[in-house]
Amino acid sequence: MDAISAIMTRRSIRTYEAGPVGPEQVETLLRAAMAAPSAGNQQPWRFVVVTERTVLDRLAETSPYAGPLHRAPLAVVVCGETIGERHPGYWVEDCSAAMENLLLAAHALRLGAVWLGYHPDAGRVELVRDVLGLPDSVVPLGIASVGHPAEERPLVDRYREELVHRESW
Numbered sequence: 447m448d449a450i451s452a453i454m455t456r457r458s459i460r461t462y463e464a465g466p467v468g469p470e471q472v473e474t475l476l477r478a479a480m481a482a483p484s485a486g487n488q489q490p491w492r493f494v495v496v497t498e499r500t501v502l503d504r505l506a507e508t509s510p511y512a513g514p515l516h517r518a519p520l521a522v523v524v525c526g527e528t529i530g531e532r533h534p535g536y537w538v539e540d541c542s543a544a545m546e547n548l549l550l551a552a553h554a555l556r557l558g559a560v561w562l563g564y565h566p567d568a569g570r571v572e573l574v575r576d577v578l579g580l581p582d583s584v585v586p587l588g589i590a591s592v593g594h595p596a597e598e599r600p601l602v603d604r605y606r607e608e609l610v611h612r613e614s615w
């Protein structure tokens with residue numbers, strides 16, 4: 447699958463077939479995430495890979511919208527390290543780029559994935575912190591819920607010419 451096809455055909459997948467995501471695929475997802483651009487090339491991302499059923503189920507309870515984790519064999523918690531930032535605050539953009547790379551790589555591998563949002567919801571962030579024992583300086587941006595897809599979602603074309611301004615607003 448080429449990059450444009452992956453971008454244009456990715457959809458959020460929230461139900462999964464039984465069966466684990468293999469270690470080589472997990473490594474590919476992490477390599478794709480860490481290939482993202484970052485401000486000043488600081489690479490402030492950190493990742494927690496979770497495959498234990500009990501922990502996945504606990505994570506599923508940390509947000510009202512994290513239900514897919516009850517069905518997923520894999521979660522990748524994408525976090526930002528805020529200690530030593532040379533470009534304060536840019537960890538959000540950097541980790542978002544990493545998350546999107548991961549989602550696109552999952553799709554290219556024929557896996558299904560969805561971005562579950564955490565930062566800037568302080569309550570959800572604290573709940574994840576407790577479950578995973580994250581240090582205070584490490585903020586979970588979001589969780590990628592990943593598995594073998596058990597649903598097909600239609601392609602959508604979101605292009606809207608009226609959202610585009612040319613040369614000036």
Ligand SMILES: Cc1cc2nc3c(=O)[nH]c(=O)nc-3n(C[C@H](O)[C@H](O)[C@H](O)COP(=O)(O)O)c2cc1C
Nearest residue numbers: 456457458459460509511512560561562563564599
């Ligand atoms: C920052 C962010 C947070 C999101 N949080 C959730 C979430 O908590 N639970 C969920 O099921 N989907 C979540 N999504 C997925 C969106 O609902 C989804 O991307 C959107 O509906 C568009 O659908 P698509 O991804 O299939 O194109 C999130 C997406 C983003 C970018």
